[in-house]
Amino acid sequence: MLKTLLMLKHLKIEGVLINFIVDNFSQDEFASLFNGNVLELQFKYNIFNQKNLDMLLKEEVIKRTDEYVDNLIQKSEEQNIKIISYFDDRYPTALRNINKRPLFVYLKGNEKILNAESTIACVGTRNPSKKASDSVENIVSNLVGHGIVIVSGLAKGIDTNAHRACINNKGKTIAVLAHGLDKIYPKENARLAEKILENDGLLLTEYPVDTEIKKDYFVARNRIVSGISNSVIIFEADEKSGTMHTARFAYKQGKKIFCPVNIYDEVDNLSSGVSKLLSTRSAYPFNNANEILNLIFGEKKQKKEIGQSLTPQYLKLNVYDDNEHEFIENHLIEIDRFLLNKLEEMAMNQNLTLQELILNTFRDKVNGDGILDE
Template structure:
């Protein structure tokens, strides 16, 4: 294989085979590539010589008897239209991802490969966000799309899905990095979202081969790719133990920008973001806070939440809104503050919720989102 060119099918078989070898992570794979011109060499080397390279017995045993049937399954998947595999030497391999300390030696792609080389911003956060968090993620994604960025995230429930959806709503490109093989979608309820991403000139990407299901240890590996593809990572709502903080840490280690949306000191969903800001992440209140770091402020269109009185909302509703915090507020608190009956308060809250000014919690409380 000529360096800097895509591999032919026969050469790719050896890349795929080595990729499936036990105890061969991305760092060891890349270290091997520094000593051999092709993975094929390892499969033609005697066991004793493989041991001399420092490889462990399970790896050596596999290299002597590769699982070619599994490799054929990968190749069968790759034969479908819109499916591809980019090895580290491939000129189409995402340039920013190649720069990280442990780039995946190969990535599977479904969709438009050119999307992987666009200017990307990662938007990540809680799988169980507040309604306000979902709205912020969608608005930020829409605004970043209008500024010329691609939105990258992890296809997870919550903030990830909101970010992907916001990009699609703005007719933008979005990339989903999977923690499984691309022959399946996780979570299953995002099958339609995944198909839409591909149909709209975006891409699904994974370092995991076909047949790989979701495992806890796969998600941190997925997260380093999300940050590695991106110029910066924005965290929207995260608890102090959120996996999104792992993505932010990877971004910092990779020399990329880290952004966080602040929140209430009383909200567990804000603790992770507030801690990031305390430790040096840039506080985000508007899309411009992100874009200005990349010197393209003039291309931004405002999509930040704003509150304005209009003819549909009269003064009593505005007065009630003053007593509703951005943290959950009970109906009893509003009754005590306004002197109105619970029935009147509930009726007014319903109108404010329909107009998008407040949202309700599972516990029957309300908080302001505009």
């Protein structure tokens, strides 16, 4: 079935139509797609538009597509690149739930870490400050010590620092690329890509070999960076940088976003994106890896020396019950100590009660006023 799916993709058949074909066509009907009998399928299912029919009925087009796909499969095999379709059981579980999920992923390396229990994306500017670079080294080394798989995009700067810090601390890392796996961009990271594979890591892309490098592909790549991760750390970024695309994707995918507050306080220009994420409460501020681990994974990932400082607390709120059309007084909500401290601090700074702050935040989300919305 893989070859048929690759041919349909190359012929620019819509994803919804491909889903229908996979769900409803028999093996014989699959074969009929490219042997001139597509009109019989159209008579039975009435699913193809005229453009689809014109394409599928042209013998020369089908022949060229067949040759292209055979060549693609052969080149991929020669370079140890695995091709996994959305309909394959090996397709990354996390990607199945995102918007605009890729029909294919191309892999090189340790496929098993794709479905690792704990993955965190570490991204940021291509021109990091020394403080940001030091923060990446410190945070990544601690995360790796807890068995976290580090995800990034192999770009210059923060991405490179994150991959290297992971490898140097004997961790596993996934690099998500915006082009085929037959090349590495930027070229100076070719050796880093090799080290990722040598250290049981993984290179991943949605693009086949021989794909031309395009600017738009780097933006699209970021939805996969956040998509395969439990959460995302934005170490340092300008408000108008490509990193903010990753933040937006993560936000829409419901992933937790984290930003280091010490960098936010001291680097105004490069961290304007971080400043916006924090000021709009779209990201959690943090000072160390343990705070991140607690918020994402709970107590099981904490070090013993943290003690009770981050144990769950209970917050009483007056909540409106839509079903009963009335307010429920003193409704208990479980919340960790670290987040509660941050909420109390934010409420004080805004001269609000904790109840008012949380209700205002909830109202903003419901009304679609989140600053990250494009």
